Amino acid sequence: MLILTRKIEEEIRIGSDITIKILSISDNQIKIGIDAPSNVQIFRGEVYEKVVQNTINASHSISDSKIDLSKYKIKKVQ
Amino acid sequence: MKINTQKFGEIEFPDDLVINFNEGPFGFEELKKFVLIKPDDSAFYWLNSVEKPEIAFALFGLRIIDENYPQIDNHEAFGIVTLNSDPLKVTINMRAPIFINQDNKTAYQTIFDKDNYSLYYNLFTE
Numbered sequence: 001m002l003i004l005t006r007k008i009e010e011e012i013r014i015g016s017d018i019t020i021k022i023l024s025i026s027d028n029q030i031k032i033g034i035d036a037p038s039n040v041q042i043f044r045g046e047v048y049e050k051v052v053q054n055t056i057n058a059s060h061s062i063s064d065s066k067i068d069l070s071k072y073k074i075k076k077v078q
Numbered sequence: 079m080k081i082n083t084q085k086f087g088e089i090e091f092p093d094d095l096v097i098n099f100n101e102g103p104f105g106f107e108e109l110k111k112f113v114l115i116k117p118d119d120s121a122f123y124w125l126n127s128v129e130k131p132e133i134a135f136a137l138f139g140l141r142i143i144d145e146n147y148p149q150i151d152n153h154e155a156f157g158i159v160t161l162n163s164d165p166l167k168v169t170i171n172m173r174a175p176i177f178i179n180q181d182n183k184t185a186y187q188t189i190f191d192k193d194n195y196s197l198y199y200n201l202f203t204e
Binding site: 039041043044047048050051052053054055056057058059061062063064065066067068069071072073074075076077 | 085100103104105106119120121122133134135136142143144146147158159160161162163165166168171173174188189191193197198199200201202203204
């Protein structure tokens, strides 16, 4: 992993079109700003990992032919 | 195009039905070509990989569950379903929808940053 030391207001450039800027630092939180093209998706790492786990679980889930849905209905969001 | 799927056996379909992802579903980013199948005997759509035909995801329309679910022009929002033999344990991912544009056969998955949509929403009730 590349490790760089930056001060507040300093930036990191990734390639020609992504800029990461250190905005503020408090006790154990850093606020960063990211400029990137709209086709670059940006996620919190731990959320992305949970979604990947969900997708992997889904790809291993059983066939729906084994599920009897006759007594059930869709649970709609209220 | 002919592929040999795990779920449906060998299926044949016109090339222009292939749905293209810039990057496939999260965790499967290398898979970019899928076909969307709606079997008559299933409550779900099936997004079957063309490149790795043993990989398939059950999908369900998110606007059916939540009529206020965010819409994107010309796209339909689907959630990936995690199946279970107990219907009360079947869940759908509302946090990271797959948006499919059937007109130009493109699709992408995204993640909503706010956690007001569940990753494991129980799809069925008695």
